[in-house]
Amino acid sequence: QVQLVESGGGLVQAGGSLRLSCAASGLTFSVAAMGWFRQAPGRERELVAAISRSSGSTYYTDVAKGRFTISRDNAKNTVYLQMNSLKPEDTAVYYCAADYIARRNYASGLQSDYDYWGQGTQVTVSS
Numbered sequence: 001q002v003q004l005v006e007s008g009g010g011l012v013q014a015g016g017s018l019r020l021s022c023a024a025s026g027l028t029f030s031v032a033a034m035g036w037f038r039q040a041p042g043r044e045r046e047l048v049a050a051i052s053r054s055s056g057s058t059y060y061t062d063v064a065k066g067r068f069t070i071s072r073d074n075a076k077n078t079v080y081l082q083m084n085s086l087k088p089e090d091t092a093v094y095y096c097a098a099d100y101i102a103r104r105n106y107a108s109g110l111q112s113d114y115d116y117w118g119q120g121t122q123v124t125v126s127s
Contacts, residue, residue, distance in 0.1 A: 002026040002116045004096050009121030012086055016125070020081040022096030022118055029077040030054075033099040033107050035114055036070060036081045038092035038123075045095070049081060050107035059107040063090075086125045093120040 008020040020036065035050035049070040050059040058070055067086075072079040079096055097114035104113065 002098065002100070004098060004116055004118035006094065006096050006118045006121040009094060009123045011124045011126065014086060014088055014125055014127050016086050017082070017084045018086065018123060020083065020094055020096075020121060020123075022079045022081075024077045024079070024096075024098060027098060027100055027116070030074045031100070031103055033104055033113075034070075034072060034079040035097045035099065035108070036068075036079075037095045037097060037111065037114075038090075039095070039120075040089075040092040043092075045111065047109055047111060048094070050099075050109060051079065052105060052107045054105075056105075057107045059109050061109075083123070086123075088125045088127045090123060091125050092123060094123050095120045 003025045036048045039045040049064045051070045069082040096118045098116040099113045
């Protein structure tokens with residue numbers, strides 16, 4: 001049974017930083033590309049960043065470029081999202097997801113490519 005468990009969310013002031021973690025189990029983590037998504041109230045879920053299985057490639061959307069960094073530690077079955085210079089508009093539930101079944105060797109930007117999802121962690125940025 002595949003499980004993805006996010007942690008590290010919380011309340012932070014604008015300009016602050018948070019580091020999200022996602023611990024994976026029940027899959028061969030080293031062959032899964034991983035992504036971080038977010039969903040704000042009243043909005044659709046959107047991709048934030050993705051990373052290939054070997055960290056050879058990353059994909060950032062405009063909301064993340066220059067402020068967020070995705071990384072992974074295959075020895076720990078964990079993917080991270082370092083978020084700096086946080087803004088109130090970054091307030092959302094953040095989800096990690098695994099692109100696993102197709103064994104893609106790149107970081108996909110398509111939400112539909114992701115097979116498994118975590119339950120999410122709340123990030124709230126106050127102004």
